[in-house]
Amino acid sequence: MVRLITHNLLACHVKGCTTNNFPLVFQDVQVELQEAEFNPDFIRNMLSRLEWTALVNAAKQVGDTSLPLEQPDMMDDELLQKLHHALMEIHVIEGAMVCQNCKHVYPISNGIPNMLLAEHEIG
Amino acid sequence: MSRPEYQAPPEIYYGDAEAKKYTQNTRNQQIQADMTYRAIELLNLPPDEPAFLLDIGCGSGLSGEILDEEGHIWAGVDIAPSMLEVALERDLDGDLFLQDIGQGFGFRPGSFDGAISISVLQWLLNAETSHPTSSPPHRLTRFFTTLHSALRNPSRAVLQFYPTSDDQIQLITSIAQKAGFGGGVVVDYPNSKKARKVFLCLFVGGGGTQQQ
Ligand SMILES: [Zn+2]
Numbered sequence: 001m002v003r004l005i006t007h008n009l010l011a012c013h014v015k016g017c018t019t020n021n022f023p024l025v026f027q028d029v030q031v032e033l034q035e036a037e038f039n040p041d042f043i044r045n046m047l048s049r050l051e052w053t054a055l056v057n058a059a060k061q062v063g064d065t066s067l068p069l070e071q072p073d074m075m076d077d078e079l080l081q082k083l084h085h086a087l088m089e090i091h092v093i094e095g096a097m098v099c100q101n102c103k104h105v106y107p108i109s110n111g112i113p114n115m116l117l118a119e120h121e122i123g
Numbered sequence: 124m125s126r127p128e129y130q131a132p133p134e135i136y137y138g139d140a141e142a143k144k145y146t147q148n149t150r151n152q153q154i155q156a157d158m159t160y161r162a163i164e165l166l167n168l169p170p171d172e173p174a175f176l177l178d179i180g181c182g183s184g185l186s187g188e189i190l191d192e193e194g195h196i197w198a199g200v201d202i203a204p205s206m207l208e209v210a211l212e213r214d215l216d217g218d219l220f221l222q223d224i225g226q227g228f229g230f231r232p233g234s235f236d237g238a239i240s241i242s243v244l245q246w247l248l249n250a251e252t253s254h255p256t257s258s259p260p261h262r263l264t265r266f267f268t269t270l271h272s273a274l275r276n277p278s279r280a281v282l283q284f285y286p287t288s289d290d291q292i293q294l295i296t297s298i299a300q301k302a303g304f305g306g307g308v309v310v311d312y313p314n315s316k317k318a319r320k321v322f323l324c325l326f327v328g329g330g331g332t333q334q335q
Contacts, residue, residue: 005175006198006218013229013269022231036216042173042196049233049275088196112207115200115222115229122226122256123265 001032001091001111004058008050008087012099013115015123020101023054026061029095029108036088040080043087047075050087059086126285128246134203137182142205146183146213155241158320159186162239162281163193165309165324174236177273178217179224179282180243184210187217190239198235200224225262230273237278238270244284244323248291263295267302277328279306286321299325306330 012021052071059067066082075083097106097113104121107114127136137145145151168174173194181187181199183206190197200222201207207219222228225247247266248259255261270280286292292308299306304325312318 001218003218005196009231009234011229011231013227021229039173042175045172046175049231110208111211112204112219112221115220116202117223117226119254119256 001093002097002108002113003088003091004055004062005046005050005087007058007092007097008055010097012102012104013123014099014102014104014117014121017099017102017104021099023051023058024097024099024106026058026092027096027098027105029062029092031062032091032093033089034091036084038081038084040077040084043080043083044075046087047083055086059090062090062092064090126245126287128249132202132249133180133246137203137206139205139208142183142203142209145206146185146209152185155185156189158241158283159189159239161311161320162186162241162283162322163189165281165322166237166239166279167330168237175234177230177235177238177270179238179240179270180246181210181217181219182206184213184215184217184219186239186241187215188213191216200228224266225257227265227269228273230269232272233275234273235278236275238274238280238282240280240282240284242283242285244282244295245286245291248294260294260298263298264302267299267304271303271327274327277326277330279327279330280304280323280325282323282325283320284323292321295323299323303327 056067056069064086067086092108093111095108130136173196176190176195176197178186178197178199181201187197187199197217199217200220202223204221210219247262306324306326309322309324311320
């Protein structure tokens with residue numbers, strides 16, 4: 001399963017692909033919703049390492065439009081709940097993640113993304 | 124019987140039958156659980172705070188289950204599809220990736236609060252092809268460099284493995300140091316041939332909350 005919390009930390013790792021290699025773009029996704037325990041402290045803790053715009057766009061790609069386009073200065077409980085849902089409860093189970101730069105396709109099948117590279121793609 | 128890493132690469136050695144056998148074997152489960160608890164202890168995370176962790180060579184999720192129980196959020200990578208399938212069936216909370224750690228990670232800088240790895244590094248010591256980028260030092264260098272970058276500063280990675288010689292420990296620690304890690308090897312039960320366990324404890328920056 002790929003959740004947006006992990007997707008937001010994942011860049012393309014093909015050899016030489018170092019610019020515009022984040023975020024990977026979701027394609028043809030099927031998602032599954034799974035409830036997870038709400039932990040506001042954990043979400044707050046993760047915020048500093050997340051890319052907001054990438055998160056908002058990825059959430060759209062998996063069918064969630066609840067997040068504001070700009071990262072608000074204040075995180076109230078309602079927003080933390082929305083973030084929790086987007087980051088932790090949406091699981092991508094089929095589809096692909098595509099690099100905008102080198103176009104490498106990381107297929108997602110049965111919940112598991114295939115991150116294996118071909119010999120010529122290894123750095 | 125010879126050691127598994129000498130018989131075939133992990134994605135072949137751990138086929139469907141081996142993956143189920145490994146996961147259901149209660150002795151394996153106990154040893155794996157003990158080593159996972161010890162690795163978490165050596166991570167020295169701040170108490171009572173869920174951390175975002177990377178499980179390197181997560182296999183069928185024996186360690187992941189413990190990370191779930193301890194309240195941590197995690198992502199796991201493994202090269203054996205059969206092991207990952209067993210992990211899926213076990214309904215764990217972590218995200219699973221099919222990945223060859225010798226090819227390096229693509230995680231952005233500072234992604235994880237820590238990393239653990241149980242009984243995996245020895246696989247990296249065996250070259251799989253004659254291609255120059257597949258030599259153990261190349262694969263270890265990519266692994267440690269991209270792992271170092273994926274971890275927060277400060278944080279730790281604790282990697283239990285089964286070296287066959289002191290030379291192997293030397294090789295692994297020197298490549299980890301070149302990748303920027305501090306730290307070194309912790310050996311539990313050093314005088315027992317059976318119980319002896321080697322943990323590579325690597326520090327990014329100061330290496331955690333209570334460490335200077
Ligand atoms: Zn790319």
